[in-house]
Amino acid sequence: MSEASTPVHQPHGVPGKGHSASKAALAVGAIGIVFGDIGTSPLYAFRETFRGAHHLPIDDLHVLGVVSLIFxxxxxxxxxxxxxxxxxADNKGQGGSLALVALISRSIGKTKYSWVAVLLGVFATSLFYGDSMITPAISVLSAVEGLTVVDHRMDPFVIPIALGLLVFLFILQKRGTAKVGALFAPVMIVYFTVIAGMGIWQIVQTPEILWALNPWYAINFFILDGWFAFLALGSVVLAVTGAEALYSDMGHFGRGPMRLSWFGFVMPCLLLNYFGQGAMIVGLPEEIAEEAxxxxxxxxAAEEWRLPLVFLATAATFIASQAVISGAFSITHQAIQMGYIPRLSIRHTSETEGGQIYIPIVNWALMIAVIVLVLTFQNSSNLASAYGIAVTGAVTIDTLLMAVLLVGVWKWKWWYAAPLVLLFLIVxxxxxxANLTKVPDGGWFPLVVGLIAFTLLTTWARGRKLMRDRMSEVALPMEIFAKSAKNSALRVPGTAIFMASSTAGVPSALLHNIKHNKVLHERVVILTVDIAEVPYVDPGERCxxxxxxxxxxxxxxxYGFMExxxxxxxxxxxxxxxxxxxxxxTSFFLSRQTLLPSEKPGMAIWREKVFAWMLRNSATAMDFFKLPTNRVVELGSQVEI
Structure with missing residues (x-):
């Protein structure tokens, strides 16, 4: 075989995109982009523990117990x-549930249990969509509600102002966030510094709140209240919402800078604020504490500083919501590349940053869902009842995947891995x-969204596999076709590229072309785009x-699944x-399949109909593969699954 016909070996991933900026610069950037979700939790987490669905007494032991639990x-x-x-546990620099599943699948291979890990990862991804709808709604609402602390007469204006900000946020997405994003880090640094300063001021006045560092107060909380302490966990967990997002966003900045910004700045600021809120309540007379x-x-904040604080908190929640929406775009792009979602129209909003994308259908679906949530739940306290179950579900799934990772990939002895996994599974x-108790009060919403997303993702993956299997069953070997076709059709100048989903057999578009047009181009290329289980493929191994x-x-x-x-x-x-x-x-020939009812369907009829609907509404290969519009010919075929 000549050099020109030797296939390049299967590509390996390259470790991320390579971070050219310094570790400190990346750490500062991460503060603006990554930590907004968890950073805005102090607006509602401590409050909801005492004034959520299950009220707690406002006394020293309960405040110390709650702050200790948060810590x-x-x-x-x-x-x-x-x-x-x-x-x-990064997959060539990338994090998140899907990246973790790809890492596990690549390491342990196709075993009889590997499909369980895949389903868990897909379900965790599905839950993320429920979370990405609630986060903008509860964050922006909780910030705007600060206006009622400044002036209670502002109460009727809270929902209109919040809706206006949220609609503006989603309209902004199509323009990209490259220019606005430059302001994110400075604003979030100011925000974290301010909330830490407010916390320090209260801690200095009531230093006994630092006893909450002792885990005994968290344990004593359960001894005192038992069932009500357990229910309070559903609100305490709001303080850690955004943890999964940190892992998912790891590829943008790298683990080193993100650890630096978390341990060196963000975590201390958050804890100072939570301890400060606890110190303030402990130090106030009972009747004033009830109001506070x-x-x-x-x-x-002092009364004269509350309005500026509302503006600062609103800016921070705007940034946090932006990060969640961008995360939904990124997760959707990964799922498309990995074969769980049909092709969607994707627009790149930056000429230099490949990760900055905009997916119109995801953006508008999220906007409608957020508007419905705000109008239905009316305030952030009601939304808190729906918030948390998607996050804790995803975190629990990540713990199960971590168990597979420790034993199956990192090859830990089970007696080392078991105690660690058991600890996190218990927590x-x-x-x-605790969040399951919220289901009747709104927790059903993210579960329903997650179930619908999971059904769509698995239906597409299953239908796509069945369709490919059916097409490969009747596919003619390319070598046989080439020998028989070279003398039976007229050769015309130019190049014809036939897009094929499989690397074996003759594409249906090629068969239809020679059947109806009875011509072949001088150069015929059967082209397959292969998405590897790594985020990025070395350009030298692209072809x-x-x-x-x-x-x-x-x-x-x-291509990698992030490219x-x-x-x-x-x-x-x-x-x-x-x-x-x-x-x-060059002419590009594409196949468009139409599904026909099958006497022996490969999946339930209703799922076949859902798959057919998804297939009809998917973006064309021309848009997805960025083919020149005036050089594309599309030929249809019919397939039974």
Whole structure:
């Protein structure tokens, strides 16, 4: 076999995109982009523990118990489980449930239990969509509600102002966030500094709140209240919402800078504020404490500073919501590339940052859901009843995946891994169980969203596999076709590229073309775009090709699941596949499948109908692969699944 026909070996991933900025600069950037979700939790987490669905007495022991629970929850779940342990579990620099599943699948192979890990990861991803709807609603509402602390007459204006801000936020997405994003870090640094300063001021006045560092007060809380302390976990966990997002966003900045910003700045600021809220309540007379607990975050500030604090908190929640929406775009892009969601229209909003994308259908679906949530639940306290179950569900799933990771990938002895996993399962499981009590009061919403998303994701993956299997059953080997077709059809100048989902067999578009048009181009390339189980593929390993003789070639372009699939740009790198590709002399032939009812369906009829609907409404391959619009020919075919 000549050099020109030797296939390039299967690509390996490259470790992320490479972070050229300094660790300190990346750490500062992470403060603006990554920590907004968990950073805005002080607006409502402490308050909801006392004034949520289950009221707690406002006395020293309960305040110390709640603050101690918040401290140890943040330490165990965020600092140890995610930032310390799971951030080592990166898939070539990328984090998140899907990246973790890809890492596990690649390491343990196709075993009889590997499908369980895949389903868990898909379900955790599905729950994220419920979380991404509630986070903007509760964050912005809780900040705008600060206006009622400044002036109670502002109460009727809270919902209109919050809705206006949220609609503006979603409209802003199509313009991208590159320019606005430059302001994120300075604003969030000011925000974290201010909330830490307010906390320190209260701690200095009531230093006995520092006894909450002792875990005995958290344990004593359960001894005192038992069942009500368990229910309070459903609100305490609001302090750690955003932990999973930290792991998912790891690829943008790297584990080192994110650990630096978390341990060196964000975590101390958050804890100082929580301890400050507790110190304020402990130091106030009972009747004033009853009023302050309605919105302790804003009561931390002197009266003349509360309005500026409302503006600062609103800016912070705006940034936090932006990060969650961008996360939904990123997760959706990963799921598309990994075959769990049909092709959607994706727009890149930055010429230099490949990760900045905009997915219109996801954006508008989130906006409608957020508006409905605000109008339905009316205030952040009611929304808190729906918040938390999606996050704790995802965190519990990540703990189960961590068990597979420790034993199956890192090869820990089970007696080392079991105590660690058991500890986190007890903690995360307790939070998840406490949040299950919220289901009747609104917790059903993220569960329903998660179930719908899980059904759609698994239906698409299953239907896509069945369709490919059916097509491969009747596929003609390319080598046989090339030999029989070379003398039976007229050869015309130019290049024809036939897009194929499989690397074997003849694409239906090629068969239809020769059947109806009875011509073949001088150069015929069967092109497959392969998405690897790594975030990025080394550009040097992008192209793979086989010379089949007589002007026929089979080519494969390899991409990572975080990369944009730009086929014309990929073809420019492919020099030896019969020469360079001139787009003005190249035609792209695409197949569009129509599903037919099958006598022996591969899945339930209702799922077949859902899959057919998703197939009809998916973006065209022309848009997804960035093909030149005036060089595309589309040919239809019918498939039974």
């Amino acid at each position: 140890w929850s943040m330490t165990l779940v965020v600092a140890i489980q995610y930032v310390t342990i799971l951030m080592w 607990i309605r919105n302790p975050f804003f009561f931390l 995360d499981g307790a939070y998840f169980a 793979e090709y086989h010379d089949l003789g007589d002007g026929f070639y089979r080519a494969i372009l390899h 944009a699939t730009d086929v014309p740009a990929g073809l420019k790198q492919m020099k030896k596949c019969g020469g360079e590709f001139d787009m003005m002399q």
